[in-house]
Amino acid sequence: xxxxxxxxxxxxxxxxxxxxxxxxxxxxxxxxxxxxxxxxxxxxxxxxxxxxxxxxxxxxxxxxxxxxxxxxxxxxxxxxxxxxxxxxxxxxxxxxxxxxxxxxxxxxxxxxxxxxxxxxxxxxxxxxxxxxxxxxxxxxxxxxxxxxxxxxxxxxxxxxxxxxxxxxxxxxxxxxxxxxxxxxxxxxxxxxxxxxxxxxxxxxxxxxxxxxxxxxxxxxxxxxxxxxxxxxxxxxxxxxxxxxxxxxxxxxxxxxxxxxxxxxxxxxxxxxxxxxxxxxxxxxxxxxxxxxxxxxxxxxxxxxxxxxxxxxxxxxxxxxxxxxxxxxxxxxxxxxxxxxxxxxxxxxx
Amino acid sequence: xxxxxxxxxxxxxxxxxxxxxxxxxxxxxxxxxxxxxxxxxxxxxxxxxxxxxxxxxxxxxxxxxxxxxxxxxxxxxxxxxxxxxxxxxxxxxxxxxxxxxxxxxxxxxxxxxxxxxxxxxxxxxxxxxxxxxxxxxxxxxxxxxxxxxxxxxxxxxxxxxxxxxxxxxxxxxxxxxxxxxxxxxxxxxxxxxxxxxxxxxxxxxxxxxxxxxxxxxxxxxxxxxxxxxxxxxxxxxxxxxxxxxxxxxxxxxxxxxxxxxxxxxxxxxxxxxxxxxxxxxxxxxxxxxxxxxxxxxxxxxxxxxxxxxxxxxxxxxxxxxxxxxxxxxxxxxxxxxxxxxxxxxxxxx
Numbered sequence: 247x248x249x250x251x252x253x254x255x256x257x258x259x260x261x262x263x264x265x266x267x268x269x270x271x272x273x274x275x276x277x278x279x280x281x282x283x284x285x286x287x288x289x290x291x292x293x294x295x296x297x298x299x300x301x302x303x304x305x306x307x308x309x310x311x312x313x314x315x316x317x318x319x320x321x322x323x324x325x326x327x328x329x330x331x332x333x334x335x336x337x338x339x340x341x342x343x344x345x346x347x348x349x350x351x352x353x354x355x356x357x358x359x360x361x362x363x364x365x366x367x368x369x370x371x372x373x374x375x376x377x378x379x380x381x382x383x384x385x386x387x388x389x390x391x392x393x394x395x396x397x398x399x400x401x402x403x404x405x406x407x408x409x410x411x412x413x414x415x416x417x418x419x420x421x422x423x424x425x426x427x428x429x430x431x432x433x434x435x436x437x438x439x440x441x442x443x444x445x446x447x448x449x450x451x452x453x454x455x456x457x458x459x460x461x462x463x464x465x466x467x468x469x470x471x472x473x474x475x476x477x478x479x480x481x482x483x484x485x486x487x488x489x490x491x492x493x494x495x496x497x498x499x500x501x502x503x504x505x506x507x508x509x510x511x512x513x514x515x516x517x518x519x520x521x522x523x524x525x526x527x528x529x530x531x532x533x534x535x536x537x538x539x540x541x542x543x544x545x546x547x548x549x550x551x552x553x554x555x556x557x558x559x560x561x562x563x564x565x566x567x568x569x570x571x572x573x574x575x576x577x578x579x580x581x582x583x584x585x586x587x588x589x590x591x592x593x594x595x
Numbered sequence: 596x597x598x599x600x601x602x603x604x605x606x607x608x609x610x611x612x613x614x615x616x617x618x619x620x621x622x623x624x625x626x627x628x629x630x631x632x633x634x635x636x637x638x639x640x641x642x643x644x645x646x647x648x649x650x651x652x653x654x655x656x657x658x659x660x661x662x663x664x665x666x667x668x669x670x671x672x673x674x675x676x677x678x679x680x681x682x683x684x685x686x687x688x689x690x691x692x693x694x695x696x697x698x699x700x701x702x703x704x705x706x707x708x709x710x711x712x713x714x715x716x717x718x719x720x721x722x723x724x725x726x727x728x729x730x731x732x733x734x735x736x737x738x739x740x741x742x743x744x745x746x747x748x749x750x751x752x753x754x755x756x757x758x759x760x761x762x763x764x765x766x767x768x769x770x771x772x773x774x775x776x777x778x779x780x781x782x783x784x785x786x787x788x789x790x791x792x793x794x795x796x797x798x799x800x801x802x803x804x805x806x807x808x809x810x811x812x813x814x815x816x817x818x819x820x821x822x823x824x825x826x827x828x829x830x831x832x833x834x835x836x837x838x839x840x841x842x843x844x845x846x847x848x849x850x851x852x853x854x855x856x857x858x859x860x861x862x863x864x865x866x867x868x869x870x871x872x873x874x875x876x877x878x879x880x881x882x883x884x885x886x887x888x889x890x891x892x893x894x895x896x897x898x899x900x901x902x903x904x905x906x907x908x909x910x911x912x913x914x915x916x917x918x919x920x921x922x923x924x925x926x927x928x929x930x931x932x933x934x935x936x937x938x939x940x941x942x943x944x
Contacts (some may be wrong), residue, residue: 282605313716322685322698326675326678327681332675335702336671336675339702339704343704343708347703348712349701353688353698354688354692355692359692360710362695362697365661365697365892366699371662371699371718373659388644388645505671
């Protein structure tokens, strides 16, 4: 255990800088109303002594911890296996760092740990939370609301009637899916299949809805449920070829699923796109560009989603902190922000 | 913003369970001295009301937050690109979850953010910290000691004279490197090169030392410094082939580096292992097994390292909490635990 060296105090900094305790405190908390030469002397003393302000004391003044939690409602292993989360975290990390806020990622092994996460959120360790990857029957949103922490959700939450006062950022999953399927139909394909994501997530349900907007629900053999993973994509594609060998196009619910689909088609000797055209979703660049053949897909700006969520949260925390602006009587606060998606054509369709 | 529903209070739970406030408090904080039927009634009321104990109040009693920070002194992008960290986090996450402790991963964009990390650690949000991937001149250890948080380091810290009272868990990097190089020499190779990691990290410096234990420092052209990444491995291998085309074996400082080495050898038409034998380090299973040819490497148990670090930290926190056992007068507390490494033979050497 690193021995706990006594921490330099505010008093020690004041003595070293030759100023009052109050001046040090003001500088440490932002420097308002302190003359520049004094600020400089205090900063130097802070540096020389290696003084770390006590956040608990500091937050008594500012009522802020300058820390935001990120909660991904998936087991820790999936968080690191799926580049989707890395991209979202990249956007969040950049945005929080730009505002000198600490990113606090709360990892779990599974749903049994969600009560503990809520306890941490309720404990006054963060100013707000960004919450991802919720499944319809997940108790986490209730727990988080119980914890009383301002929250922005990633993806449209699937519970209730949608009128609850939640803020979320989402991509246009349904519109993107329609564009993908219309593209396949435009290529003259008549047996267009869809391999879905987990249908208890709104992103997967919305993409299925977009597929149905174009295809109706004529041939139920052409829709196979899967789980957003390459292995799941392989299994679903095998099942699809067994059920309906004449399939000539596949819209896969994400790029990882599409990578599994391409592997099975290669293994079965079907040419892409000549025999079967394939479209993915996400435009996860290393996956989509390096796949064989390179993948036509629906692009969503995952990193930007993370940034926008963060901005919405920080803005709302600022409003709270400045006493809270009166609610605008004309326009209610928007409950969701939906980012556009675009079809990116490569070789697979 | 999710509207902050009023949080159910301790009083509400007491009323629902028909017991006193004090009884609820005792049950919530571990249930000591409360009869089982009462415990049951309180638990039921807690569940029905969705009561989340106030961690701040709770920790006034237990002096614990049941939360441990993990700090990786690398930019967020590297944390997600290098499977090494995912494996370590897996071990930590499993162990913390088994003890109902929350894993709090503090991500940063770079060194400029380390002061903020130290501020968060000093703010009383976690009981202790696990700290990884320190570079020799990194100010983070000082900052963390200033924050006064019990800490276990991953990897032998490179600063000072090594006698400072720090606890760390490491792998036998030097012994593993010796085994790798002896294996290459045993195959009859005479031009055995080493592509190192970043030499401001002890793991890389120790592996170089192990190489020198066997090879001496006869031919300085055979040692090329690199950075533990596939791209770095490619660049270093090109340089090595330019400097010393007659090279017949490469010990790469980790498996990711080795993957870059194999790519360049293939590109240059050198057969592995016939023309050049290659050994890696880590035994990062998907990388090492799926490389072409499968990689001979030095195995370290990365996940187990994470687990052991966590156990050491939790044990030390328990000692603190129970008032601290008197220090053993005969045997001082060990400052480091070093795990064995083993050579795993596959096709590349």
